[in-house]
Amino acid sequence: MELSPTLPDDADVVIRVRGLVNRFGDQVIHDDLDLDVRRGEIIGVVGGSGSGKSVLMRSIIGLQTPAAGEITILDHDTRSVDAIAAKDLRRRWGVLFQEGALFSSLTVAENIQVPMREFLHLPEPLMAELAGYKVAMVGLPAEAGPKYPSELSGGMKKRAGLARALALDPPLLFLDEPTAGLDPVSAAAFDDLIRILKQTLGLTIFLITHDLDTLYAICDRVAVIGDKKVLAVGTIDELLSFDHPWVHEYFAGPRGRAALSAAPKSVKAA
């Protein structure tokens, strides 16, 4: 099937999830969920509130131990990987949490340097320069570097969180609702930033979002979560013709249509 959540076995896959089951007490979040993420793509993950998008991300990055199922990430099976290899694996992905999750007792520049200090032995001046570059790259002003997170606005915290996620130039990036709570101008700038990062650094990006504009603007494929599974994965055009009430309502509802009419021409023409 064309919109299947799984890719052929020979595909170049960075994240492979098979038969994932997550439960909190009696409440089943995921039941036999499958998903494949290709190398070098931006995959958008959408779904209603409480459908388990964040739980899926937490399972993949190992913050939540699934009740059953198999998760392979960057060619490592997360069930059998030992603690040292798991730590090494964490160098190879960056995570942006919803509220940024900056360490509140450190300045922005120090936050960015945390992964560098933990994993590498770099000369102090170089770390300062790299932190400065990351601050600039995510579009923060230079004054933001020596500031503490409590002195920043919500959007600035997200940018700083992204800079920290990118500190070690990881090939894989997880973003949990990066544009939620940003004004439209900042959100559009954030979309541009993510697209540029993907092009220049060749990142694979796992992006949870509710923002239809973000989906149209930057996602290569979109995975829809519902009924405790990944219902379908495909380009937005493919999903527009997918026959499921929630998916239809999502993309063809008033906001979906508005986002489509604002989307780049290539999407509309297709």
Add this chain to the structure above:
Amino acid sequence: MGAASFEQVQGPGTAQRLAVRGRLTIAHIADVVEPLRAIEPSGSAMAIDLAGIERIDTAGAWLIHRLVATWSAAGVPTAVENASVDAERLIAEVASNDFTVDTRPPVGNVVVARLGRIGAAVVGMTDNIGSFLAFLGHTMVVLGQTVAGRRPLRWNAVIHQCETIGVNALGIVGLLLFLVGIVVAQQGAVQLRAFGAEVFVVNLIGRSILRELGILLTAIMVAGRSASAFAAQIGSMKLNQEVDALAAIGMSPIEVLVVPRVLAMSLMLLLLGFYGAVMAVIGGGLFCWLALGIPPITFVQRLQEVTPLSDMVIGLIKAPVFGIVIAMMGCFQGMQVTGNAESVGERTTRAVVESIFVVIVLDAFFAVFFSAMGYN
């Protein structure tokens, strides 16, 4: 595949070439950064040859970009040669975001900074006293309005707080005071034995515990348990904007959060203080029975004879006062939380330290006061 390395060669004429090889990534550049930066640019021109690069990331691109920039600024035209498409794109991307950032806020002159810190501490202290008095006044007004029936009393919250402050502390307070009773009896017996006056141990236990130790130790215990809990709870709510939400809905945070805690604490400390004193007397009595051979019935009789009722009353009068002070300190420090998680920790510590301090100071005042009033 190897770590990053480089080689310097004399180019055509007076030009210089620098061939960089290997993985120019953040994990591998640590070894080459310092030697590369130590190179003095010389000759008519410099060329950095990237043909041997296996992989490059933004850190590597940054290094190359900075070399080009510094050497060019030093008067030696520098160019990058044989770069892959990716490397060129990365270097261009890095170059477009070249600015320096301070890691820490500026410190300034050491002496001025030190003086500034002393000044800030003094201002902070007076500020703190002022805020506490304001908080005290505000709470008293709300408490008065509650008593006058103009504000509702949150019975649910009061009962809940009574459970966490009082009922849940029964085990630890009981055990602690029981042990203190034994220790007082045992140490007293050792000293009094020298005079052959072991029986006066009962006086010692009865008077010291009922009048001072019982309530004081209970109050210190409760301050450690509950003042910290109040500060941390209210502090987290403050960070999470829950306190703002209460005010925005039209519920006074003092009425909802502080008043129930203060009332529950003063009531519970009264009961806990009595319970603690009884447990300590039981501990002391048990020691007297087992180690000194004073049977319980004699112990109780003697206790009645030598301990005036006023000791008990003085001990219990202090309890609600200590309770109010502990609850107010905890809630006040919680309300003072701003900014970050560190602030919650700092305020929680202060709540415990300051409430215990004030309890002991107040206890000293009470002791002097009641002695002056003739209750010896």
